């Protein structure tokens with residue numbers, strides 16, 4: 001009960017301080033809308049809107065979560081308020097889950113902005129919504145934990161920004177959304193398979209257009225493994241680097 | 245009952261030993277103080293006790309139970325006020341307090357009641373809804389103390405509670421500490437102000453370069469200088485320069501082998517220590533002959549200060565000028581950040 005009070009108040013505080021702040025809400029909305037417009041205006045044919053949907057969804061999540069979490073945590077570390085959390089009687093695991101839950105929810109919500117948009121432009125029947133929800137959630141989790149991974153690796157806010165982009169932009173091109181995996185030079189393909197977004201995007205493709213190329217269970221397992229690894233490694237680093 | 249017991253506690257940062265095998269305990273309901281200069285290892289000790297730093301060697305116990313390497317177990321019973329504020333700038337005073345209560349698992353209603361009560365007691369009612377970043381330094385420190393006790397901890401850690409705070413607020417904070425103490429809160433306080441330690445603490449330890457050099461109640465400490473006679477001479481010369489002092493001290497020793505000459509707390513002062521009563525004339529003559537006019541000679545009522553200087557060999561003047569430099573640097577840093 002006590003841990004739950006602590007957990008939920010950390011989450012609620014972050015919601016109010018960061019995720020529900022007007023600039024971030026608008027960023028969360030404008031960004032997917034901009035992506036959507038950019039792609040959809042170029043492809044007026046209704047079928048193609050569906051082709052683009054998985055990519056826009058995945059990017060909305062990635063851009064809504066990773067740097068957001070990395071920056072907020074680095075900021076709280078700089079202002080020392082994070083210390084207060086480390087001194088609170090809740091385990092680091094729970095603390096970090098509380099800190100990441102807000103970003104995960106933010107990512108999930110962002111993912112559905114382009115879906116709403118697309119629903120006005122095209123027919124969305126025959127989509128496996130359960131699979132979508134599962135993959136959106138897992139992509140949000142891995143992207144957020146990637147942000148956590150970045151937060152425990154840097155000490156300045158600007159480093160968090162830079163480091164986030166260092167991961168995000170290669171992922172954009174290598175995850176198979178805009179350039180099919182088969183068309184990538186063969187030396188880059190292993191890199192693609194080492195990126196969590198590749199698996200998330202592939203599930204979305206299957207769920208929306210039945211044209212993914214990786215087996216669904218394998219993708220889910222891969223995403224879970226990425227999540228567990230990124231989280232465990234981050235907690236290990238918190239213990240090692242933040243408790244001197 | 246002993247709330248905290250520390251055995252042979254040690255902290256290494258790579259090759260450097262910041263805390264070097266300290267032993268102490270804190271009784272329930274008392275104010276125990278760590279008095280020492282900048283860099284002595286006070287903050288590092290608090291960090292090890294509260295779980296912000298790993299323990300290199302030694303043991304820490306809370307109410308008889310060993311929690312070495314497992315600070316999470318003990319943190320619920322601790323209130324911690326660090327040397328620099330760590331509250332949320334964007335939240336109001338009220339929100340900060342309620343949030344801190346929640347971190348310790350307090351139900352909303354309870355933490356709101358406590359927050360209201362504390363804001364009132366601490367004279368922060370009017371600032372309750374202002375955001376923390378608009379608080380003055382002194383108000384910030386007061387709110388940080390309130391946040392440290394919102395969950396009614398068994399022990400409160402106060403790391404240099406009045407450092408960098410203007411005089412009026414520092415007095416308020418000392419009064420608050422006395423108040424908390426009278427209500428039964430156990431307090432571990434660190435400071436580099438001797439007077440503050442003497443005024444507030446029942447027991448204290450002198451810590452220098454990571455080692456406790458003396459520990460005991462204030463009365464026990466004072467025994468050290470019982471029967472000692474000290475006269476402070478105000479002279480027309482500044483003795484901040486070590487060389488000037490060494491020169492005169494050598495001459496002094498050859499003239500008065502049974503007496504000790506020390507630097508005073510003010511720049512232009514020198515002190516003469518002697519185990520027996522003495523007349524002033526020969527000393528006045530000694531100084532005058534060396535071109536040092538004596539403006540004043542005053543008997544010093546023994547205070548903890550004399551004990552500290554005697555035990556640690558650290559002149560106060562040096563300790564405090566270092567602290568002031570540190571304070572100025574801190575202010576500059578703070579200014580550029582905001």
Ligand SMILES: Nc1ncnc2c1ncn2[C@@H]1O[C@H](COP(=O)(O)OP(=O)(O)O)[C@@H](O)[C@H]1O
Pocket residue numbers: 244257260261262280281282283284285286287288289
């Ligand atoms: N993280 C750290 N890494 C290396 N040295 C440190 C670290 N923290 C403190 N120290 C050193 O340990 C000594 C004690 O520091 P500290 O406990 O902050 O002193 P105090 O609080 O008594 O002023 C100082 O010499 C300081 O430079």
Ligand SMILES: [Mg+2]
Pocket residue numbers: 286287288327403404
């Ligand atoms: Mg300190």
